[in-house]
Amino acid sequence: MAHSVHQHLHNSPHHDRNVPYSRPQTPHAGPQPVIGFVGLGAMGYLMARNLAKYRGTHIQGNTPLLVWNRSTEKALKLQQEVGEDKVHVAKDLSEVATACDIIITNLANDAVVKSVYETFSKTLVAAAPAKNKIFVETSTIYPTVAGELDSLISTIPHCHLITSPVFGAPAIADKAALIIVMSGDYRSKKEVAYILVPAMGRKVYDLGGNLEKAPTFKLIGNSMIMGFLEVMGEGFTLAEKSGVGSQVALNLIKDLFPAPPLMAYGEKMVHDLFDGSTGFAIDGGIKDASHVRRLTNDHNCPMPLIDVVHQHLLTARALHEDRKRAGTAKYELVDWSSMIVGSRVAAGLDGFEGVKDSRPQVVKDDSE
Template sequence: MSVHIHGSYSPMGSGTHSPMPFSRPATPGPHQCTIGWAGLGAMGYFMARNLARYRATHHPGSTPVVVYNRTTSKCEKLQKELGDDKIRIAQTPGDLALECDVIITNLANDEVVKSVYKEYAKALAGVDVKPGAKPKIFVETSTIYPTLAGELDTMLTSIPHTHLVTCPVFGPPAAADQAQLVCVMSGDYRSKKEVAYLLVPAVGRKVIDLGGNLEKAPTFKLIGNSLILSSLEILAESFTLAEKAGIGAPTLYNLVKDMMPAPPLLNYGAKMIHDQFDGSKGFAIDGGIKDSAHIRRLSTELDAPMPALDAAHRNLLTARALHTAQVARGEHKFDVLDWSSLIAGTRVAAGLDGFDSAMHSKVVPED
């Protein structure tokens, strides 16, 4: 085979590299095109909203962003928030493919992504492309397994004047809300340049270019998520040990703030010590399990063991199983868990309550 930073958001350091690795595209540029957006979930809603708002503010006369979501009420909510001049609703994914020049997709999992691309390809099959017609650019921002990029590209290759750009993003919903995402791109160079200037600064703050191989950006996204998820596992284990030792997780969290103030550790550490496991306001646990499964598959294919990631995957499954049992008993606090709830696995293994730290022994200072 050639081969998310979530929670209340604090930006990562900007570093010394330019936020844009491309020169500006030739005029009239990407802002004159019609944009389609499929998927208005926890990330996609903010991304589509910010793109539509930015285009209307900085490029007067731009056409509305055309949006599609399986649950139409989300499209209606966005249209109501921004107005008919900024948002137009499509009835099917095929409508996006037919009507738009750039079609951006942000969906929950590989199966849904593949099904939507099948609808794109079906809608465009047999369409008579006029000489000199503007090429269509499909932009896949979902977290997918790398080989799926090749499958999507194959679906589109029979359609004249189409290009695919893989563009997964790093950042939690809070970062999407603030247009502070980091976009990772691979694919056709000219298309990447067009898309980069659509998304930055409207949706994100930086682009990382990984070349022409479409699999590279999805691979990098999985590697980045493995770093985040493994860090959360270590954090959860250390917090649990601090609880059992009678020192308390909050005391250890203060050390994290002093010594290792990385945004994922701060954001998810706060969720863990306060039992703030509401996945509707963060990164839902099902998405975390999907990502960890992809990472484990990738590490297996490349013979690169990742024991911390394996432990995180196990604890995500444990947390979800505990929550499922709570739901069955009608005792659940959250409808959907955040992936920071993986700490429930380490807590239960240590004989503590998984989701309610108030049930743990109180820390009493010793003289």
């Protein structure tokens, strides 16, 4: 594939520092790659939107992004938002497989990922491509699934697979500030990295040629995020029970650990803002916690805090489903910050309205 790179990126040393590969050979003349995007969930929609908008406004001779989603409504919504000149809607997965040079997938779970790639494989076995085709799997999957996908894709002539999970909540994806992790074929990673940064993300980590490394690192990273959330949730709960108040504890997070994700999740926890439609849905959190627990078992590397996280996520989901049945649920879907519900319930507080059940607050004594 002969892919050109926009000139202003070529002159940006800051951009180069964030991509650990030399630039691919890019002749001045030649067609742009046709890029497909499959999966328009909470993350995928924003990733696809940013990619389509960036390439449509920055890349000369760009072709529209070809998108597919199980729910056609989301694909049509994206097309309406960015314009038909930037997004086309595929009629099915087979069209994406045959028409695109680079295919990015962002899907809900391992079973869906495998199903989609099986369709890709069947399509391309029946009509082998005549030129290079790169598949970019960005979902959070168990590492061994990468090997299964590789057996489906890499045996087809001219087809390459890289694993490329991303770090960042939907708010980060919205700003095209994701951290992107890559493993697999070097030349494919180099090609894709300069397409995704800065259009979708701000930095790439290279984990080498083993396709399982990037998914493994993604789970390790998510285990740390889940651990941070659990510790904050327990601290906020103790602050409520002791009368100090969770807002005071959140203020300490902001002053002592001013990391944007911690502050954002802290706000959600303290103010019961568990809307899963704009955050990382709890089912995804439970899936990731389950994957991490399996990974620790496979490597004989205990992570007891993740066992607690898993229990608290299940507790939150169970109580939320009870509220939905009773018609008292505030949100149709809750996100993984609702794991604080487990700590609150264990402490005798209302899980979803912890502050309302809090003990009397500490009153500052200004007397001399």
